[in-house]
Amino acid sequence: METNNKKSIGKMLIGTWNTRTIVAVAIGVALFGVLMVYGGIKVFTNTSLTSAMVVVAVVAAMFGPLPAAVTAGLGNVLADLIGGWGFWFDWSIGNFVLGFFTGLIPIFGARIEDGIFTVKHAIWYVVCVLVGNILAFGVVTPILTYVFYSSELTITWMQAFSAIISDGIVLIVVGLPLLFFLANRNAKKNNLVKED
Amino acid sequence: MDLTKRLFINIIPGTTFLDKLTGKTKIRLFFLLVLILIATWDMRILAPVCLIGIIGLISIRPNPKTVMGLTVFIVLVNLFNLFLIWVVTPDYGASIVGGSTLLLRLTDRYIITAETLWYFLTRFTKFMATFFVSLTFIQCITPSEMAAGLYANGISYKISTIVSIAFRYIPEIARDFSDIKISMQARGMELDSRKTSLWTRLKQNVMILAPLIIVSFDRVGNIADAMDLRGFGRGKKRTYYAEHEDTKGDKIVAVINVLLILAFVAILIGRIFFPGTYQVWAPWINA
Numbered sequence: 001m002e003t004n005n006k007k008s009i010g011k012m013l014i015g016t017w018n019t020r021t022i023v024a025v026a027i028g029v030a031l032f033g034v035l036m037v038y039g040g041i042k043v044f045t046n047t048s049l050t051s052a053m054v055v056v057a058v059v060a061a062m063f064g065p066l067p068a069a070v071t072a073g074l075g076n077v078l079a080d081l082i083g084g085w086g087f088w089f090d091w092s093i094g095n096f097v098l099g100f101f102t103g104l105i106p107i108f109g110a111r112i113e114d115g116i117f118t119v120k121h122a123i124w125y126v127v128c129v130l131v132g133n134i135l136a137f138g139v140v141t142p143i144l145t146y147v148f149y150s151s152e153l154t155i156t157w158m159q160a161f162s163a164i165i166s167d168g169i170v171l172i173v174v175g176l177p178l179l180f181f182l183a184n185r186n187a188k189k190n191n192l193v194k195e196d
Numbered sequence: 197m198d199l200t201k202r203l204f205i206n207i208i209p210g211t212t213f214l215d216k217l218t219g220k221t222k223i224r225l226f227f228l229l230v231l232i233l234i235a236t237w238d239m240r241i242l243a244p245v246c247l248i249g250i251i252g253l254i255s256i257r258p259n260p261k262t263v264m265g266l267t268v269f270i271v272l273v274n275l276f277n278l279f280l281i282w283v284v285t286p287d288y289g290a291s292i293v294g295g296s297t298l299l300l301r302l303t304d305r306y307i308i309t310a311e312t313l314w315y316f317l318t319r320f321t322k323f324m325a326t327f328f329v330s331l332t333f334i335q336c337i338t339p340s341e342m343a344a345g346l347y348a349n350g351i352s353y354k355i356s357t358i359v360s361i362a363f364r365y366i367p368e369i370a371r372d373f374s375d376i377k378i379s380m381q382a383r384g385m386e387l388d389s390r391k392t393s394l395w396t397r398l399k400q401n402v403m404i405l406a407p408l409i410i411v412s413f414d415r416v417g418n419i420a421d422a423m424d425l426r427g428f429g430r431g432k433k434r435t436y437y438a439e440h441e442d443t444k445g446d447k448i449v450a451v452i453n454v455l456l457i458l459a460f461v462a463i464l465i466g467r468i469f470f471p472g473t474y475q476v477w478a479p480w481i482n483a
Contacts, residue, residue: 012357019429020420022354026361027419032364032370035405051405058409070358078362081334085273086326087230143210155281172403 005153015064025067025074028059032075037083052079053167056099058182059176061112065103074098091117093139094163102171115187117179125179129171137163143170205366206338209438212256213445214336219345219438221446221453224332228456233326235463237476242321249328256336263331270327278316289315294474294481299341314478337365344436360418369412376407 015021035052052075060068073096080087105128110121137160145156209215214222232246252261281288289311290296297310337345345359347353385400403480442450474481 017354018420019423020416022429023420023423024413025360025414027365028418029358029362030365031409031412034216034366045336051401054405058413062413074358075363078228082268083273085270089234096273103268129400155284158284168222174405177431181406182410187290189329 008020009107011047013049013065015066017067021067024059025071027056028055028067028071029075029078031055032071033078033082036075036079040098051170051174052167053098053102053170054175054178055093056102057171058097058112060103061105061110061117061182063103064106065100068103068117069096069100072096074103078094090141090144091163093144094136096136097140098167100130101128101135102130110183111185112179113186115183115185117183122180126172127178129168129175132170133164133171137167205363205437206335207364208406209338209341210256212336214252214256214332217336217445217449218348218440218442219337219341219436219445220348220443221342221345221449222333222337222341223345223349224453225449225456226329227328228453228460230326232460232463233322233329235460235467237318237322239318239321239477239479241459242318242325246321246328248323249325251334253328256332258335260333266331267327268370270324274320274323278320282312282316286312288312292474293476293478295478308470310480311481315476318476338438340436340438344439347434347436348439354429358427365412369408372408372411373404375413378406380404397433 002055027163032052035055041120048146055069058073059071073092074076076092076095077087077089102125105125108121108124110117110125134174141160141163142156219223229245229248233240285308286306287296289309293315295309295311296307298307299310299313300308302308339360342363343353343356346356346359374461380400380403385403386396405453
């Protein structure tokens, strides 16, 4: 199970957009959208303790930053489409940023598909999630809210605060065990290597 | 209401006027209406667009039961959101509509003003309009038409494919979800939210979520292989079976779309060059 293809950082950031990635991102988008609308427990207006971010963690671990970012961003748009609470592209872009940061873990050497996910990767994952979360909902979304909707920022700040807390909790408390579980499962599965 | 019914999407094209338009036109019309709905807080624009949404929805003759169930659900969600805003900032109308005409005083903090109610009405209309327009769009477009339409509007076909697979996959999630839920209940899990604490509900959420995610991502390989075998991703361009030539309806809607673009530009110019003191227009306030 030696994957010896050392890819450049730039390529890893973009990811390989083959059919597998496209299908995985598509399914991730659908899951994210549905979970965001129906799989949450309400915390504050328009934000809830949504399990959707876990999907992003899985895509991130398997395909890297840009696929994870697209999953989160398009997933949020899809959620807006079926949720009926209006379109909030500021939040979609915030989720895009968070997805991108969550997706940085393969760069630190984690490979869920091959069963490689150690404590070191877990620590990097937590750091990425925290930084991404604060940057996405603490900086990017409020700025965009101001630019797009020029609306009262008090509520946005409160929403941002609860989003940072709830997404952080979901990504770390639920996402981390799931990543360990997936890595373990993939490591055990078999020793066949798929030829490209 | 049953989740499988709520997450219903259209796979066979219908026969009404909106159904017969090309994917390209449907997407343009939808996108422009959403842009206008985002850009404005003016009841004089929101109310007509909401009406257009309702007329559009009725014109495609959807299943009345599904639509009613969904509408009631969305109305409740939006009312609850409005209530939360009121709890946090009872005098919200003062900052956003401009004024606080007292109607009812519950306590010193919790007051109801005409401006806040007007803002809530505007906000409610705005979101219901978005909901009706979105629902009409979802109900009159098929996943293939969506991909074809996005591609015709200049979006890379790989992104178009992502959107159309995601859209197509929604009912599968609903099905998987109810399967998992039933099998969990069969093992004795209590899913009634009145009988369980928040922490138990969280744990249960995870217990349903994990199989759902694993089952879904296990399918990736199969679907990708099937697509590869059919030659997906070989060429730089592609054509779509679902895209057809413009009909008479498309030409009519194309004119409407141009008018919508002009309206959108007018709204933007109004907001950038003649911003009122307050964001939300109200008939009795001269800003």
